[in-house]
Amino acid sequence: MSDMLNVKGLSISFGGLKAVNNFAINIEKGQLYGLIGPNGAGKTTIFNLLTGVYKPDTGTILLDGQNLTGKSTTDINKAGIARTFQNIRLFKDLSVLDNVKAGLHNHHTYSTLEGILRLPRYYKVEKEMDEEAMELLKVFGLDGECDFKASNLPYGKQRKLEIARALATEPKLLLLDEPAAGMNPNETAELMETIRFVRDHFGMTILLIEHDMKLVSGICERLTVLNFGQVLCTGPTQEVLSNPEVIKAYLGE
Numbered sequence: 457m458s459d460m461l462n463v464k465g466l467s468i469s470f471g472g473l474k475a476v477n478n479f480a481i482n483i484e485k486g487q488l489y490g491l492i493g494p495n496g497a498g499k500t501t502i503f504n505l506l507t508g509v510y511k512p513d514t515g516t517i518l519l520d521g522q523n524l525t526g527k528s529t530t531d532i533n534k535a536g537i538a539r540t541f542q543n544i545r546l547f548k549d550l551s552v553l554d555n556v557k558a559g560l561h562n563h564h565t566y567s568t569l570e571g572i573l574r575l576p577r578y579y580k581v582e583k584e585m586d587e588e589a590m591e592l593l594k595v596f597g598l599d600g601e602c603d604f605k606a607s608n609l610p611y612g613k614q615r616k617l618e619i620a621r622a623l624a625t626e627p628k629l630l631l632l633d634e635p636a637a638g639m640n641p642n643e644t645a646e647l648m649e650t651i652r653f654v655r656d657h658f659g660m661t662i663l664l665i666e667h668d669m670k671l672v673s674g675i676c677e678r679l680t681v682l683n684f685g686q687v688l689c690t691g692p693t694q695e696v697l698s699n700p701e702v703i704k705a706y707l708g709e
């Protein structure tokens with residue numbers, strides 16, 4: 457199996473603090489992978505490094521063999537990394553459909569002039585986008601709410617919409633930052649099914665940060681545990697979760 461994501465020697469400091477120190481990870485294509493660790497361990501900072509929000513002090517990031525180190529957020533998104541955020545970020549006043557279409561805009565193009573003049577190509581592209589967005593919404597069971605304002609959806613569905621929008625950019629790697637945060641047990645159980653489905657249906661490679669151990673042990677095949685910015689342990693999920701050092705540093709909290 458080939459690596460979809462290959463990261464080596466990744467570090468960044470904020471002032472005197474080494475938030476991420478010599479981080480490495482290999483994720484195979486189609487793998488469902490978890491990044492866990494105590495609060496402040498550096499997990500979100502790693503997502504910010506992988507997506508170009510921060511530039512690493514050292515290290516390399518390869519996506520499907522392509523070197524993304526030091527690239528901008530836009531270039532990295534185009535190259536195939538999409539993410540969701542710890543605090544949901546949707547276009548709250550836009551419809552559910554338009555939120556997904558905002559993701560599709562990455563690869564459907566008409567010129568600004570074609571758009572302003574409403575030239576035929578504009579209508580053709582808009583129609584194709586409507587259809588594609590609806591297909592994606594169906595996958596998430598959100599097609600019935602396509603005209604709702606995003607902010608009027610219940611919390612669990614907003615999370616799903618955020619994932620749908622990320623998938624609309626046709627990523628090679630999907631990063632989910634605490635997808636179950638703020639969810640009740642029913643919503644979490646449904647979310648687990650959705651994430652598993654996204655992997656199976658789209659063959660998606662997924663890296664997720666999560667504190668909910670039920671979700672982590674339920675769907676992740678491999679884990680990397682981060683502690684004080686450093687990798688404490690990497691391996692198959694059950695092996696990692698029964699590692700005494702991991703229990704001491706994290707699970708025993």
Ligand SMILES: Nc1ncnc2c1ncn2[C@@H]1O[C@H](COP(=O)(O)OP(=O)(O)OP(=O)(O)O)[C@@H](O)[C@H]1O
Binds near residue numbers: 470473496497
């Ligand atoms: N832009 C920044 N400037 C200064 N310090 C930062 C910055 N971003 C993160 N940090 C620090 O880096 C460390 C790692 O933070 P990070 O948010 O990555 O942790 P985390 O593992 O995602 O935590 P949580 O589980 O609470 O979300 C923290 O000490 C944080 O305060």
